[in-house]
Amino acid sequence: MEMRNVHEKYLMADEDEETVTQDRNGSDKRARWTVEPVRGSFEVIRLRSCYGNYLTAKNERFLLGATGRKVVLSKPSPLDSSVEWEPVREGSKMMLKTRYGNFLRANGGLPPWRNSVTHDSPHSSDSFLWDVDLVEILVETASPAPAPATPPPPHRRPSSPLMSRTSSEKSEDELTESPPKPEGRVIYYHIADEEGHVEDESAVGYALTFKGNSVEQLTRALKEETSMDDVVVCTRNPLNGKLFPLRLRLPPNSGTMHVVLVPSSTS
Numbered sequence: 411m412e413m414r415n416v417h418e419k420y421l422m423a424d425e426d427e428e429t430v431t432q433d434r435n436g437s438d439k440r441a442r443w444t445v446e447p448v449r450g451s452f453e454v455i456r457l458r459s460c461y462g463n464y465l466t467a468k469n470e471r472f473l474l475g476a477t478g479r480k481v482v483l484s485k486p487s488p489l490d491s492s493v494e495w496e497p498v499r500e501g502s503k504m505m506l507k508t509r510y511g512n513f514l515r516a517n518g519g520l521p522p523w524r525n526s527v528t529h530d531s532p533h534s535s536d537s538f539l540w541d542v543d544l545v546e547i548l549v550e551t552a553s554p555a556p557a558p559a560t561p562p563p564p565h566r567r568p569s570s571p572l573m574s575r576t577s578s579e580k581s582e583d584e585l586t587e588s589p590p591k592p593e594g595r596v597i598y599y600h601i602a603d604e605e606g607h608v609e610d611e612s613a614v615g616y617a618l619t620f621k622g623n624s625v626e627q628l629t630r631a632l633k634e635e636t637s638m639d640d641v642v643v644c645t646r647n648p649l650n651g652k653l654f655p656l657r658l659r660l661p662p663n664s665g666t667m668h669v670v671l672v673p674s675s676t677s
Contacts, residue, residue, distance in 0.1 A: 411649075412441050412543045415516035416536040421527065423459035423483055430465065430481045432516055432525045436543075445648040454494045454509075455648060459483055464493035467508040467529045478515060478528030497649045503539040504649065505532075513538045542649060594621035595664035599632060602644075602672045606653060615668070625656055632671060641671045 413421040419432035420441040435441065439460045446456040457465040461483065468480040486492065491509040498505045498513075506514040512529040515537050532538060598615040600608045618635050620628055629643050644653040645668070653670055661667070 411443055411445055412436055413443065414541040414543070416539060417516060417518055419516065419525070421465075421514075421516070421540070423461055423463075427459075427461045427463060428483050430483060430527045432527060447648055448494055454496050456489065456493050457495060457506075464489070465495065465514075466492050467495075467510065467512065467514075468492065469510075472526065472528045473522065478517070478526075478530045479512065481514065481527045481529055499650060500539055502541075504542050505538050505540065514540070516540075544647070594619045596620075596666045597628065597632070598666065598668045600670045601636065601638075601641075602653070602670050602676065604673055604676060606672055606676045608670060623660060625658070625660060628656075628660065628669075632669075636671065638671065640674045642674055642676075644670045644672050646670070 414436065415421070415432065417432065419434050420436045420438075421443065422431050422433045422438070423440045423443075424431050425440070433441070442460055443465070444458040446458055448454040448456060459465070463483040463485040466482050466484040466486075468482055470480045472478045472480050484493070494509050495514070496507040496509075498507050508514075508529050511531070513532045515528050515530045515535075517523040517526045517528060517537065530538075597618045597620045599618065600615045602608050616635075618631065620631055622628060622631065625643070632643060633639055633641065643656045645656050646653055653672060656669060
């Protein structure tokens, strides 16, 4: 995703891989942030930069005598609460709250405040508000579900000496034959009602093995699987949990996906 502030500048990871700044060039890869949900929480996320390190709220003051505290890039091991943020909606915009109650702030004015980013106590200022543009959807990747074990064929007595094989020959053949590799990706899906509600989304849901590579193919496969013609394939916004139609390309590497089928009549 990309985050744009009231100064029409984007949250940016600096080339030193440590500083967080602002810049107007939203097409730069350094303006892209990957949203990672925090395991065990539906409200807290991490933001990973293009360098692989995370947006981090430090406890150190940005400037002596000022209230703002440092925001940097880091990768603590293990990952701790300093890299965790809670998205808070403000109308059509969003604020990012630290685990300590401060909010991400885009600073303006004269240097050294200009283009700096800090976290601070909330007050009535637009500098805490951000527009969020989703560029690419990150889905959870997981190992494909193991295929059910195939029972061994029943033992048959050879009908002639020519068909007889020793146990050592069988073992050698079995070692050289590789089991077939599973194809496609696993799609877990739920079905929403006319109002867009899902009865129990905490459950795993139905599963489909999908061998295609486009949203159109996935939509067609799910319609055939469910015998539902008038549905839209949706996924959840990782920031606010709302459903929106899946229109981008599917993620690479056959990663497992979780989607929701919503009736087209649903607003």
